[in-house]
Amino acid sequence: MRLSRREFSKLGAMGLAAQVLPSASSEAQDANRKVGYCVIGLGRIANHFIGGVQGSSTSQITGLVSGHRDKAEKFAARLGVPKSSIYSYEDMDRMRDNKSIDAVYVALPNSMHAEYTIRSAKAGKHVLCEKPMSTSVSDAEAMIAACKAANVKLMIAYRLHYEPTNLRAIELIRQGALGKVQVIESANGFYENLGEWRLNKAMSGGGPMLDVGIYSLNATRYLTGEEPESFTASVSTIDHDGRFDTVEENTTWTTKFPSGALASCCTTYGANMRSYYRVYGSKGWLEVGSFGYEGLRLQANYSSGGRGTPATVLDEPNTEPDPKQFTRQADHFTECILQNKTPKTPGEEGLRDMQYMQQIYKAAGVVAL
Amino acid sequence: MRLSRREFSKLGAMGLAAQVLPSASSEAQDANRKVGYCVIGLGRIANHFIGGVQGSSTSQITGLVSGHRDKAEKFAARLGVPKSSIYSYEDMDRMRDNKSIDAVYVALPNSMHAEYTIRSAKAGKHVLCEKPMSTSVSDAEAMIAACKAANVKLMIAYRLHYEPTNLRAIELIRQGALGKVQVIESANGFYENLGEWRLNKAMSGGGPMLDVGIYSLNATRYLTGEEPESFTASVSTIDHDGRFDTVEENTTWTTKFPSGALASCCTTYGANMRSYYRVYGSKGWLEVGSFGYEGLRLQANYSSGGRGTPATVLDEPNTEPDPKQFTRQADHFTECILQNKTPKTPGEEGLRDMQYMQQIYKAAGVVAL
Structure with a gap:
């Protein structure tokens, strides 16, 4: 929807301007400026994100939220973030008045995603939140509602939706290269x-x-392009060494999609497991041998021309180094903010995985999420 | 149990000799002679078995059962089997009187396993029956009962229980190389x-x-050394091209073992799927990349000395050509016959898989077997 200046003023007088504004601040309208991100939580993944943004021509780091002022000041000095844009968890709501911050990146432990997404939304900032979106379905719903109420965008950081090897796998499947x-x-x-x-x-x-199985769950959805119809699952805990007093150690599950496509998946905290997916179609297979930040590789072997047609054999490594995936992810959200588009992986995408994980737990006889 | 000639005669007079005799005919007592096998069904797998027996120093082919006399006569000429030892499906019960036949190898479609196992048992022959043992749990039970009643041995042809690469995988797991x-x-x-x-x-x-998923099911049992506690499963049929009018196309399932070990398995008739298993333990993993007749290969990577210990990396191909697996399998059954031992994979092993497959179908909402 495009409004004339006059129409917009009228809406403003009616108190409705915020509802048609694509973003929290009108500065976002300037498609040529860089979008400023405030990173909430300076842990391991925040470093990847910061590196990714440093490699972006449309995004920049303009704020930091940390419980450790010293640590935050070191980050700030390195990134050129003014000390006035460093916040603690307690006073981060003050960022409402910081025009240099358009959006936040929530890189906290899962249980804090909801609170900090909602507080950021209330401070008028767009939110890019790590996955899993939350630790309960109701929290995920509250996050979506809060962002909607504040008229800010919400994207869940499903980085592989923006990653070329995964996009290539999806493309091959959609083209019918593997058959059904x-x-x-x-x-x-x-x-x-x-x-x-x-x-x-x-x-x-x-x-x-929640931490790693979600990759397999989400991949089976983007690979098939379908939403799961049903799940079956088993969970177990083998090691009683203090590690698994509150969470389960292993989960295996099956997914059935409306087309009849089935998925067979597993995850664990008890073993170093290979991370991959392999898709079997009537005309051949493809595999992507990692969900990691780099080193992805697509291998495939199919005869989509029918029986007797020579097989197409693909072996396509993705040589982009970490943190390029994070650059692509930030670029997408920035584009959504600047051009008022809905992210490819909005809050609703995160909510769906929360609902599906709840169903997987339920199928295994566990009440969770 | 050893009996003197006099004690044996007494039992014979009481009609009980058959119950203490280790095998169907007293000739089997001679540990130096070759055990004669009659092959029932001259299809693809029978050829592998015959090749395997030809490579054995303790077994030989001494009879054939086929619906095609011409085909059987060609086989007989090649194998040195007298024409008098060729039977049709109708008259095969006559083999009761053929002393050169100690055992049969049932290589028929699944639904015929029960009938031909039971008829062979009644003819006083030991039975080596292909897997799946039958097409119903009750048939499997009847087969065991018939062989017991006739005092003949029953072995199900789980060839991988006798195959070095699989035995090596089991050994590594039992030694604790992979941890839990x-x-x-x-x-x-x-x-x-x-x-x-x-x-x-x-x-x-x-x-x-039944045809190929059974390999994964059976492997998860011999790898863990445990019997499944529960299953979950999904089945589906995608292709409506006449192929799947009576059987399902795809199955995925999870297995939970008493230790907490979980399995995540899949099978299909709708795609060329890689055949393998991969075991993840707390200290590392191992993989055997085929259930085939040859070309098996064990790969492993583990640090069983604990954290920080250099990893042991194994890559052990099995270069034994087909039909060596069939030689090993025949040799085992022959040894059991000659030495009056219970096979490693008796009827009860086949029955268990039938019961588990029934449970897997039930878990998927299908009434079968």
């Missing part, structure tokens, strides 16, 4: 150590399903 | 063509689960 998708296998998991926040359900919301 | 087994992934499937007997439920008993 029959079965997808996927795994993602790692050995987690005692003391890590992921093993504390109050912070993580659950076991490996 | 957390999750096993396994797949096995292929694109099946219209008109094949496997797609006719009356002959096959069901879809890919």
Whole structure:
């Protein structure tokens, strides 16, 4: 919707301008300026994101939120962020008045996603939130509602939706290169150590399903282009060494899609598991052998011309180094902000995975999320 | 139990000799002679078996059962089997009087396993029966009962229980090289063509689960050394091209073992699927990349000395050509016959898989087997 200046003024007088404005501040209208991000939480993944934004021509880091002022000041000095744009968790709501901050990147433990997304929205900032979106379906719904009420955009950081190897896999499937998708296998998991926040359900919301299994779950959805019809699942805990007092250790599940395509997936915190997906279609298969930040590689072998047609064999490594995926992700959200578009992975995408993970737990006899 | 000649005569007078005799005919007592096998059904797998027996120093082919006399006579000429030892399906019960036949190898479509196992048992022959053991749990039970009643041995042809690469995988797991087994992934499937007997439920008993999925099911049992506690499963049929009018196309399932180890498995007749298993333990992983007749290969990577210990990396191809697996399998059954031992994979092993497959179908909402 485009409004004339006069129409807009009228809406302003009616108190409705905010509802048609594409973004929180009218500065976002200037498609040539850089969008400023405030990073909330300066942990490991925040470093990847910051590196990604540094490689972007449309985004920049303009604010930091941390519980450690010293640490934040070091980041600020390196990134050229003024000290006045460093906030604590307590006073971050003040960023409402900071015009250099258009959006926040929520890189906190899962249980804090909802609170900081909602507070950021109330401060008038667009929100890019890490996955899993939250630790409960109701929190995810509240996050969407808060961003809608504040008229800010909400994107969940599903970086692989913007990553060329995954986009190539999706393209091959949509083109019918593999024929009809029959079965997808996927795994993602790692050995987690005692003391890590992921093993504390109050912070993580659950076991490996939320942190890494979500990659397999989400991949089966974008690969098929379908929404799951049903799930079956098993969960277990084998090690009683203090690590799994509050979250489960292993989960295996099956997904059935409306087309009949099935997925067979597993995740764990008890073993270093290979991360990959492999799609079997009636005419051949493809595999992407990592959900990582770099080193992705698509391999495929199919005869889409029918029986007897020589096989097409693909082996396409993605040589883009980390943090290029984060640049692509930030660029997308920035574009959405500047051009008033809905992100490819909005809050609703995160909510769906929360609902599906709830169903997977339920299928395994566990009440969660 | 050893009996003196006098004690044995007494039992014979009481009609009980058959119950203490280790085998159907007293000739089997001679540990130096070759055990004679009659092959029932001269299809693809029978050729592998015959090749395997030809490579054995303790077994030989001494009879044939076929519906095609011409075909059987060609086989007989090649194998040195007298024409008098060729039977039709109708008259095969006459082999009771053929002393050169100690055992049969049942290589028929699944639905015929029960009838020909039971008839062979009644003819006083030991039975080596292909897997799946039958097309119903009750048939499997009847087969075991018939062999017991006739005092003949029954072995199900789980050839991988006798195959070095699989034995090596089991050994590594039992030694604790991988630590505690957390999750096993396994797949096995292929694109099946219209008109094949496997797609006719009356002959096959069901879809890919019975023919190839059974490898994954059985492997997760011998790898963990445990019996499944529960299953979850999904089945689907995507292609409505006449192939799947009576059997399902795809199955994915999860298995939970008492230790907490989980398995994530899939099978299909709708796609050429890689056949493999991969075991993830707390200290590393191993993979065997085929359930085939040859070309098996064990790969592994583990640090069983604990964290920081250099990883042990294994890459051990099995270079034994087909039909060596069949030689090993025949040798085992022959040894059991000659030495009056219970096979490693007796009827009860086949029955268990039938019961588990029934549970997998039930978990998917299908009444079968």
